[in-house]
Amino acid sequence: MQEIYLDNAASTPCDARVMAVMAPLFAEEYANPHSGTHAPGQRAAEAVQTARAEIAALIGADPREIIFTSGATEANNLAIKGAARFRARQGDGRKRIITLATEHKCVLESVRDLALEGFEPIILGLDRNGHVDPDRLREALSVPTALVSIMAVNNETGILQDLSVLSGLVKEAGALLHSDLAQAAGKTGIDVKTLNLDLASLSAHKMYGPKGVGALFVRRRPRVRLEPLFSGGGQERGLRSGTLPSTLVAGFGEAARIARKEWSADNDRLAGLAAELFHGLGTRQVAFSINGEDARRLPGIISLRLHDAPAMKVIEALPHLALSIGSACSSADLTPSYVLTAMGMEPSEAAESLRLSPGRFTTPADIARTADLLAGAVQKVRASTFAQKTD
Numbered sequence: 001m002q003e004i005y006l007d008n009a010a011s012t013p014c015d016a017r018v019m020a021v022m023a024p025l026f027a028e029e030y031a032n033p034h035s036g037t038h039a040p041g042q043r044a045a046e047a048v049q050t051a052r053a054e055i056a057a058l059i060g061a062d063p064r065e066i067i068f069t070s071g072a073t074e075a076n077n078l079a080i081k082g083a084a085r086f087r088a089r090q091g092d093g094r095k096r097i098i099t100l101a102t103e104h105k106c107v108l109e110s111v112r113d114l115a116l117e118g119f120e121p122i123i124l125g126l127d128r129n130g131h132v133d134p135d136r137l138r139e140a141l142s143v144p145t146a147l148v149s150i151m152a153v154n155n156e157t158g159i160l161q162d163l164s165v166l167s168g169l170v171k172e173a174g175a176l177l178h179s180d181l182a183q184a185a186g187k188t189g190i191d192v193k194t195l196n197l198d199l200a201s202l203s204a205h206k207m208y209g210p211k212g213v214g215a216l217f218v219r220r221r222p223r224v225r226l227e228p229l230f231s232g233g234g235q236e237r238g239l240r241s242g243t244l245p246s247t248l249v250a251g252f253g254e255a256a257r258i259a260r261k262e263w264s265a266d267n268d269r270l271a272g273l274a275a276e277l278f279h280g281l282g283t284r285q286v287a288f289s290i291n292g293e294d295a296r297r298l299p300g301i302i303s304l305r306l307h308d309a310p311a312m313k314v315i316e317a318l319p320h321l322a323l324s325i326g327s328a329c330s331s332a333d334l335t336p337s338y339v340l341t342a343m344g345m346e347p348s349e350a351a352e353s354l355r356l357s358p359g360r361f362t363t364p365a366d367i368a369r370t371a372d373l374l375a376g377a378v379q380k381v382r383a384s385t386f387a388q389k390t391d
């Protein structure tokens with residue numbers, strides 16, 4: 001049986017157009033993009049600059065505001081630790097760092113790690129729709145705050161935060177605002193200027209580009225200063241030492257160029273596929289609900305609760321469907337998703353939830369088969385749990 005890939009929120013396939021840009025570069029343009037003394041080095045540098053401009057255009061930034069990293073994990077670490085440490089070194093007394101309980105682990109752990117350096121992490125809870133109450137943020141900001149980090153789109157639920165409202169509160173309080181855009185960039189319209197962001201993280205492999213490259217937007221006016229994580233040659237304006245993977249960077253640029261033109265059409269198609277899936281489950285009498293149903297969500301990430309069917313069992317019964325329980329990073333452990341429980345769901349409800357993330361290359365036929373397979377698996381799992389209960 002053919003596999004169906006429904007885990008685009010964990011990683012997207014690399015678009016063939018992106019691979020077409022990268023293949024000749026891998027083969028022929030091997031020079032170091034920082035070697036300015038010869039033509040091959042200059043060509044590699046030009047490829048990097050083209051990509052930088054495409055990525056900047058995708059989020060409404062200036063190319064000089066884009067710092068390449070190895071991915072969103074590194075970008076998030078650099079933004080949060082870099083900004084906090086720079087401020088502390090300048091003698092700035094603001095020690096509070098605010099984030100949300102549903103952030104990606106790399107944001108939560110970066111914020112928590114800063115407690116060891118004398119900062120005060122504040123992790124805000126959310127409502128059933130995955131939103132932070134603006135009043136709770138305002139209250140948290142009543143103590144002088146160095147930095148606030150709020151993701152634009154959640155990777156487990158697809159829920160969008162109302163960043164424009166929250167941004168106003170953060171700016172009023174004089175704190176820096178960072179946003180993890182790993183799931184938002186290239187999937188929805190993002191403009192760092194309109195949102196008044198100071199720092200923002202991106203990842204190529206979440207937008208049909210290659211794994212191993214990402215970017216941090218660092219605002220120039222007013223200039224946001226960071227302490228780098230790495231010591232070295234001072235590449236990327238001194239913020240990220242190390243030779244740029246110019247081929248991956250060029251692929252990232254092409255992925256950004258495509259996403260800027262196609263994200264809206266992609267979303268229309270994905271919304272149609274999601275509707276097909278829900279309809280298909282309904283006609284097969286599957287009892288389900290969508291977590292964060294009343295929230296504004298991206299159509300490509302579906303947090304689906306299958307009532308009375310443990311998600312782990314359902315997944316085990318579906319070897320040909322690639323889907324996950326919450327985020328990829330935590331799927332090895334069996335504790336229910338911290339994202340869903342932070343939204344006020346019971347652990348038992350969270351344990352019935354799985355994440356389906358179709359993407360640009362998912363077909364209507366894939367979705368029809370998914371509905372069939374899911375319905376069959378749910379029936380099987382419910383029958384066996386019922387048998388166990390009556391044993």
Ligand SMILES: *Cc1c(COP(=O)(O)O)cnc(C)c1O
Nearest residue numbers: 071072073104155182183203214
């Ligand atoms: C995938 C993801 C990350 C990590 O990105 P990498 O490029 O894999 O390091 C961070 N935040 C969110 C929201 C993600 O979905």
